Amino acid sequence: MEDDRRGKLERLREQGVDPFPHSYAGVVASSEVHAEHDALEAGDETNAAYRVAGRLTGRREFGKAAFLDVTDRAGKIQVQARRDVLGDESFATLTGLDLGDMIGVDGTVFKSRRGELTLKATGWALLAKSLRQPPEKFHGLEDTETRYRRRELDLMANEDARELFILRSRVVAATRRWLDERGFLEVETPVLQPLYGGALARPFTTHHNALGRDLYLRIATELYLKRLIVGGLERVYELGKDFRNEGLSPKHNPEFTMLEFYEAYADYNDIAAELEQLVAFVAKEIDYAGEVDFQTTPWRRVTLKDAIEEHTGIDVLAHRERDALVAAAKQRGVELDPTETWPRLVDELLSKHVEPQLRDPTFILDYPVELSPFAKDHREHEGLVERFECFAGGMEFANAFTELNDPDEQRARFEEQTRQTAEGDEEAQPYDEDFVRALEQGMPPTGGIGVGIDRLVMLLSGRTSIREVVLFPAMR
Numbered sequence: 444m445e446d447d448r449r450g451k452l453e454r455l456r457e458q459g460v461d462p463f464p465h466s467y468a469g470v471v472a473s474s475e476v477h478a479e480h481d482a483l484e485a486g487d488e489t490n491a492a493y494r495v496a497g498r499l500t501g502r503r504e505f506g507k508a509a510f511l512d513v514t515d516r517a518g519k520i521q522v523q524a525r526r527d528v529l530g531d532e533s534f535a536t537l538t539g540l541d542l543g544d545m546i547g548v549d550g551t552v553f554k555s556r557r558g559e560l561t562l563k564a565t566g567w568a569l570l571a572k573s574l575r576q577p578p579e580k581f582h583g584l585e586d587t588e589t590r591y592r593r594r595e596l597d598l599m600a601n602e603d604a605r606e607l608f609i610l611r612s613r614v615v616a617a618t619r620r621w622l623d624e625r626g627f628l629e630v631e632t633p634v635l636q637p638l639y640g641g642a643l644a645r646p647f648t649t650h651h652n653a654l655g656r657d658l659y660l661r662i663a664t665e666l667y668l669k670r671l672i673v674g675g676l677e678r679v680y681e682l683g684k685d686f687r688n689e690g691l692s693p694k695h696n697p698e699f700t701m702l703e704f705y706e707a708y709a710d711y712n713d714i715a716a717e718l719e720q721l722v723a724f725v726a727k728e729i730d731y732a733g734e735v736d737f738q739t740t741p742w743r744r745v746t747l748k749d750a751i752e753e754h755t756g757i758d759v760l761a762h763r764e765r766d767a768l769v770a771a772a773k774q775r776g777v778e779l780d781p782t783e784t785w786p787r788l789v790d791e792l793l794s795k796h797v798e799p800q801l802r803d804p805t806f807i808l809d810y811p812v813e814l815s816p817f818a819k820d821h822r823e824h825e826g827l828v829e830r831f832e833c834f835a836g837g838m839e840f841a842n843a844f845t846e847l848n849d850p851d852e853q854r855a856r857f858e859e860q861t862r863q864t865a866e867g868d869e870e871a872q873p874y875d876e877d878f879v880r881a882l883e884q885g886m887p888p889t890g891g892i893g894v895g896i897d898r899l900v901m902l903l904s905g906r907t908s909i910r911e912v913v914l915f916p917a918m919r
Contacts, residue, residue: 549564
């Protein structure tokens with residue numbers, strides 16, 4: 444099959460046809476043609492002329508005429524090619540093209556007798572000769588591994604895949620619009636960092652030859668963004684890639700897209716209200732009609748202690764030591780690893796027994812300080828911090844704090860993280876003296892949040908695997 448296509452390529456060149464031209468100006472989207480003329484009655488003809496371009500995805504020949512399907516990002520439009528309009532040679536060349544070839548067509552609009560909007564071709568151009576067979580037309584591309592590894596074929600064959608990633612782009616655009624309209628400044632912080640921080644995760648390590656030192660792909664943007672709050676920018680956000688050296692799962696990809704925004708003079712209650720507004724706005728902008736109710740606010744709020752106790756019967760705050768928690772869990776028929784740290788055991792109870800049950804948006808509030816090295820102490824409850832995670836569709840998609848701005852307390856938290864590292868916790872936060880020094884300049888009361896864009900798109904598109912919503916996911 445590839446040999447046949449290459450043979451056609453050479454014959455086209457012999458005929459003087461450039462199979463890979465430099466440009467093709469004046470193209471309009473097929474959706475524009477449909478929007479302006481779908482109201483025509485069957486059999487109506489117009490003099491409205493358009494130039495469209497896309498992939499040749501269908502062909503039906505009827506002697507001296509043929510109907511071609513041309514597919515672009517916006518959809519599909521039918522083209523009528525007639526020998527008496529194009530001439531014998533041009534007609535023969537056009538109808539001899541292969542499915543998958545990229546073509547451009549000039550033509551005038553009419554409605555076929557069957558009621559399909561059609562362009563009557565007055566001219567055409569080959570824009571790129573396809574040397575490989577396209578995915579099978581009627582069944583699409585169904586093999587999951589191939590769809591993820593060769594996303595271009597998935598997008599070519601499956602209209603729902605194209606629609607999904609157009610939706611993702613709209614989600615990102617709407618998110619930026621909401622923040623920009625509220626006075627947040629979009630900023631960029633280093634992806635390569637001398638010290639990783641801002642989350643409990645293992646980093647990817649690389650080596651900078653000129654500097655002769657190891658650097659880390661960032662696991663979060665948090666610490667740099669809060670240094671900008673110290674500098675007086677007051678409302679900042681970054682929407683970009685983070686990297687965590689962790690396993691693959693339906694909810695985890697080692698490279699993922701995160702939104703973080705920080706707001707001076709706000710606390711976690713303010714941020715919770717803003718998250719409700721942001722997600723409801725984005726859902727409305729993309730015409731979301733799924734099962735999760737994002738519009739009814741306020742969303743449910745429950746403390747971490749009460750959420751775990753509701754689903755397991757275990758009061759984690761009554762058992763603040765590892766061995767005591769393991770024993771209490773065993774009495775309730777829940778097995779915990781006795782070698783893990785207390786914070787990781789609490790996180791396991793939350794992730795395994797609570798998170799999967801949370802379908803509509805739910806804020807889990809007020810975490811133990813051991814789980815939250817950057818959150819401010821709770822103003823009412825000793826041993827807790829002002830932090831929430833937000834869950835929907837059985838997964839966490841946002842994490843927020845009233846930010847810790849006491850440099851001495853932050854230094855003590857780093858020291859505790861260092862102790863946990865010594866106990867074998869590979870995801871503990873390393874000590875960051877530059878960040879403490881920034882806090883010593885004075886950071887105002889601040890609220891901040893991280894929102895997983897990939898997971899938000901999963902929720903808004905009804906997908907259950909992160910690999911569905913990432914164009915080129917990591918593969919084994």
